Amino acid sequence: MTPFYQHLPNVPGFGLATPVDRVGLWATVGVGAAFAAHGLISMARHWKDTSKEHQQAEGEEKGGDS
Numbered sequence: 209m210t211p212f213y214q215h216l217p218n219v220p221g222f223g224l225a226t227p228v229d230r231v232g233l234w235a236t237v238g239v240g241a242a243f244a245a246h247g248l249i250s251m252a253r254h255w256k257d258t259s260k261e262h263q264q265a266e267g268e269e270k271g272g273d274s
Contacts (some may be wrong), residue, residue, distance in 0.1 A: 216228050
C-alpha cells in the first residue's frame with residue numbers, strides 16, 4: 209500500500225502548480241472560520257433569546273404587582 213501514502217508535491221487543477229500543503233492550509237482555515245462564525249452566531253442568538261426571556265419575566269413580575 210506504499211504508493212497510496214506518498215506525498216504529492218503538486219496537485220493539478222487548483223491553479224498553476226499549487227502545492228498540496230497550501231491547498232490543505234486554506235481548506236483548514238476555511239473550515240475553522242466557518243466553525244467560528246457558526247459559534248459566534250449561535251452565541252448571539254442564545255444571548256438574544258435569553259435577554260428576551262429575562263425581559264418578559266421582569267414584565268410579568270411588574271405587571272403582577274400592580
